[in-house]
Structures are given as C-alpha cells and as structure tokens.
Amino acid sequence: NAGVTQTPKFQVLKTGQSMTLQCAQDMNHEYMSWYRQDPGMGLRLIHYSVGAGITDQGEVPNGYNVSRSTTEDFPLRLLSAAPSQTSVYFCASSYSGTAYEQYFGPGTRLTVT
Amino acid sequence: GENVEQHPSTLSVQEGDSAVIKCTYSDSASNYFPWYKQELGKRPQLIIDIRSNVGEKKDQRIAVTLNKTAKHFSLHITETQPEDSAVYFCAASIDNFNKFYFGSGTKLNVKP
Numbered sequence: 001n002a003g004v005t006q007t008p009k010f011q012v013l014k015t016g017q018s019m020t021l022q023c024a025q026d027m028n029h030e031y032m033s034w035y036r037q038d039p040g041m042g043l044r045l046i047h048y049s050v051g052a053g054i055t056d057q058g059e060v061p062n063g064y065n066v067s068r069s070t071t072e073d074f075p076l077r078l079l080s081a082a083p084s085q086t087s088v089y090f091c092a093s094s095y096s097g098t099a100y101e102q103y104f105g106p107g108t109r110l111t112v113t
Numbered sequence: 114g115e116n117v118e119q120h121p122s123t124l125s126v127q128e129g130d131s132a133v134i135k136c137t138y139s140d141s142a143s144n145y146f147p148w149y150k151q152e153l154g155k156r157p158q159l160i161i162d163i164r165s166n167v168g169e170k171k172d173q174r175i176a177v178t179l180n181k182t183a184k185h186f187s188l189h190i191t192e193t194q195p196e197d198s199a200v201y202f203c204a205a206s207i208d209n210f211n212k213f214y215f216g217s218g219t220k221l222n223v224k225p
Contacts, residue, residue, distance in 0.1 A: 031211040033211060033213070035215075040122070040217055040218070041217055042117075042119070042202055042215040042216055042217040042218050043157070043202065043204075043213075043215040044215070045212060045213065045214070048211050048212060049211075050211055058212065059114065059214075090156060090157070094211065096211075101147070101159045101162070102147070102159070102213065104156040104157050104158070105156060106155075106156050107156055
C-alpha cells in the first residue's frame, strides 16, 4: 500500500493564481481531511469528507474548495491564491465509525508570493 | 467549536528524565484524544490515543492520562532518549465525527 499520497511536494504561486493540491489514498478509507500547518499554530482543519459525494467545512475553509467524486481522491483547490495561504498542507484519511487513527500524507509546502 | 490548548510550547529535558505535555479542551462532547509526533520535515504520526471511557493508557515509555471532569489530558514520556526529540501535538475529536482539533504543539528537545 502506498498509503496517503500528495502531489506536488513543493509549489510556488503568484498572488491570484489558482491550483489544485492532489491527495489520494489506497486504504479504502471513508474519511478524508485537509489541514494546514502554520508555525506555532498546530494543524487546522480546512475541509473534510465522510465519503464520496459528501464534504463539509472545517475551521478555516475560506479560499479553498473541495470535492470527493471517488473514495480514493480528495483534491483541494485554491481559487485565488493569497500570501496568507502560504503554509504546509497535509491530507489525512481514516476509517469511518468510531474514531480511528488518521494517516497523514507527506505534505505539500506552498509559498504564495 | 472545540478549543484545544497545549502547554508548554517548548520543553527541554536531559536524556533519561521524564517529559510531561498537557492539553485542555473545551467541548465536553469530545471523547477521543490522540497524540501525534512530528519529526522535522515529516508528517505527523500517531503515537498513542485514549478514549473518554478510559483514565490512563500506557505503551512502553509513553502514557496518556485523561481527566474528563477537568477536561484535560496529558502525555508522559519516561526515560527520554534523543530520538524522542520532535514536535508533539495533542488533538480532540468526537467519536463518529471526523473533525479533529489540534493543540499548537510542543517542541521537545532531549539533550544527550
């Protein structure tokens, strides 16, 4: 199993550009989430999904969109990048039901200039 | 929503000493509390977790305690080793609900 994979590993964007961060998992997990990690602030939930076709907002959803058309994939779209979105982004997945361990992807380091 | 506070933000101990990291949470409905270790440049990895129907859980040198009444939980690492140096995060979640709220992290430095 590859586990949770994310692409790209690094990305530099200019203000106003859009892009999609990819996340995929091969563990047949129902739950998937996106977090951003900023220095001194831990991980903050952006959006999450409890299954294909179902998504919901987390703590910091503004400026991001998600969709979940398959169990395996959960892409995160930045609509119009801003310097405040400079961060490390982690995707995570877990089984549904009683809370299980979240498996994290390797992260994407995004810089917006 | 849930608010998780974590202290201290940095902790330096001598190899062989114990380390304790504390977290408090605000939502009494939270009932699942995982702890993650994140090494520099790596992804967070689960090291131990506890559910609200349990007061303490141990796994070798690592233990977690939970006080539901006071809404706080702690990570205890005994006989620390240099490879324990990392950032540790606590989190809180409600069972059957895929929303995890993380503390701000504790950078643990174990000096040889």
